[in-house]
Amino acid sequence: MPVEIPTEKWTGKIREVTLGGGGRKTVTVGGETALPFLHFEGSIPNRPVVAVQILDCRPDGWSEPLVRAWGDVVNDPAAWAKKAVELGADIVFCTLASAHPENQNTGAAEAQTTAKKLLDAVDVPLIFYGPEVSDKDNEVLVAVSDATSGLGMALGVCEEKNYRTIVASCLANGHVAVGRAPIEINMQKQLNILMCDLGIKPDRILMDPTTGALGYGLEYTYSVMERLRLAALGGDSMTSMPMLCTVGHEAWRQKEAKSSDGVPEAWGSLEERGILWEELTATTLMSAGADIVVLRHPRTVEMVKSTIKKLMGS
């Protein structure tokens, strides 16, 4: 007697969000009616995608193997973005780090210059994050938003204490807003509602559930994402936005991905350990529902892309 495979009858569906457009290449994420990669119980029209994180200035304090892997391109955002796309980036994720007051405190003009350079350098969709200082975020993200009107950028982050300006600008220029809550399902949902109250369409929102790296809160992010995804598939339309995880940023700032001196022998070689730290953070969060993983190391990009391909059954 054949075993009867138990499937869940989900009533909900993850929203489809499209980045890019306006004559540029597009990438669509979301649309699932099944838990991650469970093809036997629903449809997964869009595979998860890989965004590669670059900075608008030379990275300071990045792990040595990571900087070495990129080489000279880290001195030039446009060259860096190009190389990222050559290595398989579906999206380029640019952090406007130079705008941080502790960094170069750059402003609107510099952000616009960076954005234009990137638009010229690559044709994939772009995501911009600010330096995560509210005032500066508002300044540089709005500048980028205006300079890229109609081209379907994603801009973040919107947090409960600072979302209005960014959401309003996304709305005006047809961009996607990324909302981030501190690893908490109800706050994430609440933020989605607040953002929608400003008039932005739910399918122009991505959720950043706050990423905990392997060994540094991964399990919290994992479970909150599983809960968000279950709620969405169960029919909750305010948790059904696709999810983005800033994997590389979190994984590579941990000691395990940075230190080769003075660490236990049982940690093994730094480079392989660091890459696997990032890979496992990425793939574990994909199995909890990540639709966009933002990565840093070229080899992680390669491995995660091939893993996605295999999980999608091709």
Next chain:
Amino acid sequence: MALTGLEIYKLLPKTNCKKCGFPTCLAFAMKLSQKGIELSACPDVSDAAKAALEAASQPPVRLITVGAGDKAFSVGNEVVLFRHEKTFYNEPGLLVTIKDTDSADSAAKLVSDVSAYAVERVGKDLTLNGFAIKNASGDKATFAACVAAVATKTVLPLALLSTDPGAMEAALAKADGRNPLIYGATKDNAAKMAELALKHKCPLAVISTDGLDGLVEIVEIVTKAGVQDIVIDPGARGFADSLAALVQIRRLALKKNFRPLGYPVITFPGEGTNSPQEEAVLAGQHIAKYAGIVVLDHFSPETVYPLLTLRQNIYTDPQKPLQMAPGIYTVGDPTDNSPLYTTTNFSLTYFSVMGEVEASGVPSWILICDSEGLSVLTAWAAGKFDSEKIAKTVKSSGIEDKIKHRKIIIPGYVAVLMGELEDELPGWNIMVGPKDAVDISGYIKKVWTNN
């Protein structure tokens, strides 16, 4: 999974004949659901009902122990599909493969490296669980000799991998008293392997080359023979098919109480992948999604450390978050002039603070107070992180001998404690840090140079 009174009632004769001493079948069913009476009190219950009730009283995923003594590990007994619903209880066993065709020297080195491997994380020693010895030679004597050699060199549990009952019998003789996992029973050798499992009282793995249907068939053969301790291998080796198989097995066990698949699953991520790194990625998937035993073809510290960390993360009880031991922690090499932060012992709080302090590039001291694992705001609200607690920790930790200055940075969320803490710690300068760890870097650069 225990049945409700109503579910039991449906299985009873429904004649209300009162022979059980209850006025109705429903009343009897209710009592039975509370385990206040035995089913045998009803003389008319059918065999089918008996079997259904018996199955329902078993754990949905049977607990299986591999190995003997201190290092034995147990897997199974899981009750949820998602860790947030309760918790995952028994961490999957991680075994490293040894082939009986490996040279004696390289096998011996691997055995000693893996047996000695331990890495400390969040106050726990993380280790690998044992070895899977593979009869790659196809030869009985070679296999037995290899098992004998490994068994003398390690106390860790063993799995014996051969589908030849003769080779298995010879190997089992060399692993007497070690309670190894026999891997395993196929369609062709099931009866013989079941016999060996019974004779040696060892757990038996069932191997399917024909998906879940094939698996059930063989499980039924070995259970009919009397084997109870079973581990199952659905045969899926890739990313997508193994995910589907493991999810389906866990769902069938938990939601359908499907007995033939109510056992821990063994996986072989090395067989579906092309490099040690990719093997680790697939092993990670198996750890998160429902494997009971994961057999690794490659061992290197830089791949097992991340995997052991992942296993610890996923199997942490969400209701009882990991706590840090209270006391003094350092970031970088702090001197007697370095900043001193204090916060609670909720591990995520600690790790966020630690990460940001590290990112600030300023070597520092972090004093962790015992808040019973609560985060700053919750601990403060619950009275577990107050000025008295902080002052006591300062005094008892010995931090006063390590620093010359008398400045302590408290989390911004508990700024209200400042006044009280000044009273509790005379001579100290209480500084209010940022609310969120992420702002530590900017904060410390401002205040510490000016101070």
